[in-house]
Amino acid sequence: MTGAIGNSRPRPGALQGVRVVELARDPIAFAGKLLGDMGADVILVEPPGGDPARRYPPFADDEPGEDRSLYWWHYHTSKRGVVIDLDDEAGRDRFRALIATADVLLEAEPRQRLETLGIDYDDLQSIRSDLVHVAVTPYGRADPKSDLPFTDLTLMAAGGPPWSCGYDDHSLPPVRGPLQGFHIACHFAVMSTLTALLHRAISGTGQFIDVSMTAAGNVTTEGASYNWLIARNTVQRQTGRHASVNPSVETQQLCADGRYANTGVGPRQAKGFAALDKWLKELGLFAELPEAVFLELGAQHEGPLDISKIGEDDEITAIFGASRAALRLIASKLSAQEFFVGCQRAGLTAGAVNAPEEAFEDEHFKSHGFQVPVFHEDLGRDVVYPGAPIRLPECPWAISRRAPKLGEHDDEVFAELALQVDGGR
Amino acid sequence: MADALSSFRICDFTGILAGAGATKWLAGFGAEVIRIEDPVNEGRWDILRGRQPWVDERRGINLGGAFNNHNVGKLGITLNLRTEKAREILERLVAVSDVVTENFSKGVMERWGFGYERLKAIKPDIIYVSNCGFGHTGPYSEFKSFGPVVQAISGLTFTSGLPDQPPAGWGYSYMDHTGAYYHAMAILLALIHRHRTGEGQWVDLSCTDAALTLHGPALLDWTVNGRPTRREGRPHANRNFWPPMAPHGIYPSQGDDDWVAIACRNQDDWERLCDVVDEDWCRDPQFADAPSRHASQDGLDEHLSAWTAERTKFAIQALLRDAGVPVSAVLKPGERIDVDPSTGAFGLWPTVTHPEIGEIRVDGQPVHFSETDWHYERSGPCLGEHNEQVLTELLGFTSEEVASFQEEGVL
Numbered sequence: 001m002t003g004a005i006g007n008s009r010p011r012p013g014a015l016q017g018v019r020v021v022e023l024a025r026d027p028i029a030f031a032g033k034l035l036g037d038m039g040a041d042v043i044l045v046e047p048p049g050g051d052p053a054r055r056y057p058p059f060a061d062d063e064p065g066e067d068r069s070l071y072w073w074h075y076h077t078s079k080r081g082v083v084i085d086l087d088d089e090a091g092r093d094r095f096r097a098l099i100a101t102a103d104v105l106l107e108a109e110p111r112q113r114l115e116t117l118g119i120d121y122d123d124l125q126s127i128r129s130d131l132v133h134v135a136v137t138p139y140g141r142a143d144p145k146s147d148l149p150f151t152d153l154t155l156m157a158a159g160g161p162p163w164s165c166g167y168d169d170h171s172l173p174p175v176r177g178p179l180q181g182f183h184i185a186c187h188f189a190v191m192s193t194l195t196a197l198l199h200r201a202i203s204g205t206g207q208f209i210d211v212s213m214t215a216a217g218n219v220t221t222e223g224a225s226y227n228w229l230i231a232r233n234t235v236q237r238q239t240g241r242h243a244s245v246n247p248s249v250e251t252q253q254l255c256a257d258g259r260y261a262n263t264g265v266g267p268r269q270a271k272g273f274a275a276l277d278k279w280l281k282e283l284g285l286f287a288e289l290p291e292a293v294f295l296e297l298g299a300q301h302e303g304p305l306d307i308s309k310i311g312e313d314d315e316i317t318a319i320f321g322a323s324r325a326a327l328r329l330i331a332s333k334l335s336a337q338e339f340f341v342g343c344q345r346a347g348l349t350a351g352a353v354n355a356p357e358e359a360f361e362d363e364h365f366k367s368h369g370f371q372v373p374v375f376h377e378d379l380g381r382d383v384v385y386p387g388a389p390i391r392l393p394e395c396p397w398a399i400s401r402r403a404p405k406l407g408e409h410d411d412e413v414f415a416e417l418a419l420q421v422d423g424g425r
Numbered sequence: 426m427a428d429a430l431s432s433f434r435i436c437d438f439t440g441i442l443a444g445a446g447a448t449k450w451l452a453g454f455g456a457e458v459i460r461i462e463d464p465v466n467e468g469r470w471d472i473l474r475g476r477q478p479w480v481d482e483r484r485g486i487n488l489g490g491a492f493n494n495h496n497v498g499k500l501g502i503t504l505n506l507r508t509e510k511a512r513e514i515l516e517r518l519v520a521v522s523d524v525v526t527e528n529f530s531k532g533v534m535e536r537w538g539f540g541y542e543r544l545k546a547i548k549p550d551i552i553y554v555s556n557c558g559f560g561h562t563g564p565y566s567e568f569k570s571f572g573p574v575v576q577a578i579s580g581l582t583f584t585s586g587l588p589d590q591p592p593a594g595w596g597y598s599y600m601d602h603t604g605a606y607y608h609a610m611a612i613l614l615a616l617i618h619r620h621r622t623g624e625g626q627w628v629d630l631s632c633t634d635a636a637l638t639l640h641g642p643a644l645l646d647w648t649v650n651g652r653p654t655r656r657e658g659r660p661h662a663n664r665n666f667w668p669p670m671a672p673h674g675i676y677p678s679q680g681d682d683d684w685v686a687i688a689c690r691n692q693d694d695w696e697r698l699c700d701v702v703d704e705d706w707c708r709d710p711q712f713a714d715a716p717s718r719h720a721s722q723d724g725l726d727e728h729l730s731a732w733t734a735e736r737t738k739f740a741i742q743a744l745l746r747d748a749g750v751p752v753s754a755v756l757k758p759g760e761r762i763d764v765d766p767s768t769g770a771f772g773l774w775p776t777v778t779h780p781e782i783g784e785i786r787v788d789g790q791p792v793h794f795s796e797t798d799w800h801y802e803r804s805g806p807c808l809g810e811h812n813e814q815v816l817t818e819l820l821g822f823t824s825e826e827v828a829s830f831q832e833e834g835v836l
Binding site: 017058142150162164175178179187198203205206216224240356365 | 430478480597607618630642660666687749752756
């Protein structure tokens with residue numbers, strides 16, 4: 001590997017020595033990044049002309065250009081890039097030579113493409129008998145529906161998450177968490193890869209892994225699936241809180257700075273009501289809230305209060321009502337950040353609804369080293385990237401290099417292959 | 426079929442989905458996962474223990490449906506760690522485990538006397554993975570969280586919304602699922618590292634850190650271009666900006682709260698859509714090419730919504746699939762589980778037999794391995810179900826000793 005690009009790795013990553021060949025496709029780019037940042041030698045194979053995602057916005061300094069896509073930069077860190085034309089026999093020979101040195105093939109090709117080209121798992125096994133081949137498709141390799149065109153949005157709609165997400169007002173559409181359809185599939189692709197690598201390390205055996213993107217969505221819906229599986233109940237979406245079979249109370253508070261905070265249902269036990277009562281008094285707001293006396297009642301209550309009795313039991317209804325009113329009143333006087341920190345210091349679980357950049361600039365995440373500078377030698381400057389999802393002290397996550405330019409590592413990688421082929425593989 | 430992870434034993438203190446989902450993955454691939462629960466409060470440090478949904482009118486600590494769903498394939502023992510004897514039993518278990526893992530708030534394991542240093546003294550190459558909302562260091566490390574708080578703090582709630590509306594957020598604990606995925610990755614990565622080097626380690630997983638990595642290029646747009654996501658017209662979660670697509674959204678259809686997702690990736694998709702819709706507005710010059718459609722997307726959505734609203738979501742899905750346009754009905758739980766044949770055909774909803782609940786379907790895994798596939802036969806454990814088995818077969822106690830532990834309130 002060449003040095004100087006990216007940042008240095010204090011110790012080898014967990015996947016040091018693992019070579020991953022990734023056939024460039026948007027849905028799996030994040031899986032390749034995760035493996036690369038964990039220390040694998042990821043070789044990204046693009047067709048002549050490059051992967052279309054190279055031309056996706058946003059662009060650095062808002063200037064469109066081949067090597068300026070921030071989308072590309074983000075999803076292809078810690079990878080080396082080569083160009084191979086799989087539609088050409090000479091290209092396929094190069095690909096086979098590459099596979100002979102690979103531990104993992106990660107791909108999201110159209111369902112039958114590799115078989116048609118004679119480079120599917122069965123063919124590749126004769127080249128690399130212990131290969132771990134991870135194939136990601138919309139519905140799995142066996143389902144013809146995998147041949148249908150798709151995007152992150154249509155995968156999510158079919159997989160289930162949007163049904164649960166949106167607003168109390170059902171004239172507004174269900175909402176998709178952007179990018180997450182691909183991310184969910186990538187998480188399963190990575191867990192599968194790691195599981196298979198561990199098995200291979202012990203047994204010497206590789207295998208073929210079939211990842212279904214819609215199935216991945218289906219099992220990432222929490223109560224929506226299990227309420228149906230267990231009781232044949234259908235959850236209904238609600239603003240900013242869990243979709244539920246029966247409506248639940250609001251959990252988002254509008255704060256004085258126009259931002260929101262999430263408090264969950266608020267306190268349920270005497271200690272929590274006491275803390276809220278105390279905080280209200282400290283802020284000098286007790287007199288503004290006549291029903292605050294019910295907080296004192298809640299503070300004397302023995303055992304947890306049964307939230308399902310709201311509306312049935314007058315005392316419980318009044319206590320929870322006072323608690324929500326107190327949180328709403330306090331929120332109206334503080335910024336979302338102040339409200340979040342104040343709640344937590346009072347022992348109440350809550351969170352400010354941050355925009356991503358607000359979280360990114362927060363001292364808490366900075367203290368974890370989450371802002372990671374990566375040197376872009378072509379621009380002559382550092383670019384600050386989001387950091388580690390998992391901090392493994394003995395085998396750390398790191399961005400080992402910026403995303404590759406088209407064919408940037410052709411010479412280097414193909415030279416390595418020649419050496420290794422000559423070396424008797 | 427062989428199991429991929431059958432040589433590993435996990436001493437599992439996890440609860441709810443954020444932790445239990447991680448060890449469920451490992452158990453599916455054959456790891457021996459031994460769940461530890463507190464007999465005094467009947468395992469309720471996992472708040473799903475003995476809670477709804479239920480299969481019928483019966484209620485009880487072993488009958489909670491969500492708990493069963495997240496804990497299939499695992500063994501369960503009870504240990505009253507207030508007693509000296511239970512702590513000795515735990516030491517024996519740690520000594521024969523590869524991994525100790527939990528998702529308590531910071532400090533709980535330390536208070537029991539089983540922080541990382543102690544675990545390492547018992548087993549030098551132990552892997553310890555803790556998973557909490559904010560991690561064990563930093564200004565918020567003492568703060569409490571649950572899924573919606575992790576999602577709020579990390580920006581995932583904010584980005585899931587429509588313009589001029591409050592955050593819609595996620596209608597479930599997306600970061601309990603996803604935190605569990607990173608938790609499983611942390612365990613697997615640490616096992617891979619130990620296999621190579623012999624070294625264990627403590628992985629201090631912060632669920633909000635993991636969540637903050639899920640914004641795609643938005644954070645680079647901030648650090649490089651200074652462009653915030655909190656700005657006019659955003660978030661607009663059902664639209665696509667990287668790359669721009671138009672139309673791209675979730676549109677109303679006939680039926681009871683029925684919706685359909687439609688996406689045109691490029692000019693070809695748009696022309697195919699127009700062939701199907703074939704109304705005058707399709708030929709309006711303001712929608713003629715991609716840049717003009719992006720500039721007029723609100724108007725475009727109004728026209729398309731009027732067209733979709735007159736048809737059922739499945740009729741629209743059939744028409745646009747035939748035409749080759751990316752489309753999907755927004756499926757309701759019953760539709761994707763029991764109507765769409767693809768999930769059943771994939772084997773996504775395996776049935777387990779629970780000693781008290783009976784036969785019950787659970788979430789499977791969305792993958793298949795050719796040599797060592799996942800499988801779930803065992804249900805989530807009843808409270809203390811495997812006390813006798815684990816203590817005699819694994820830890821070398823006699824049945825008489827186990828009986829007396831039971832009597833003395835150790836188990």
